[in-house]
Amino acid sequence: MKKSRFSEEQIIGILKQAEAGVAVSELYCQNAISDATFYKWRSKFGGLEVAEAPIKGAGPSHHS
Numbered sequence: 563m564k565k566s567r568f569s570e571e572q573i574i575g576i577l578k579q580a581e582a583g584v585a586v587s588e589l590y591c592q593n594a595i596s597d598a599t600f601y602k603w604r605s606k607f608g609g610l611e612v613a614e615a616p617i618k619g620a621g622p623s624h625h626s
C-alpha cells in the first residue's frame with residue numbers, strides 16, 4: 563500500500579479547517595488534494611481529535 567503524503571495529524575488538521583468554515587475548494591488547492599481524497603478522509607477521520615487518531619499496528623493485544 564502506498565504511503566500517504568500526509569500524516570494522520572495533518573489530515574485531521576485539514577478536516578478541522580473545513581469544519582471551521584474554510585471553503586473546501588480552497589483546501590483542495592492549498593493541499594493539492596482531490597475532492598475524492600477529502601471525502602474519503604472525512605469518512606475515516608471525521609470527528610476525531612489528533613489524540614484519538616488510530617495508531618498503525620496498534621490492534622487489540624492478544625497477550626495475557
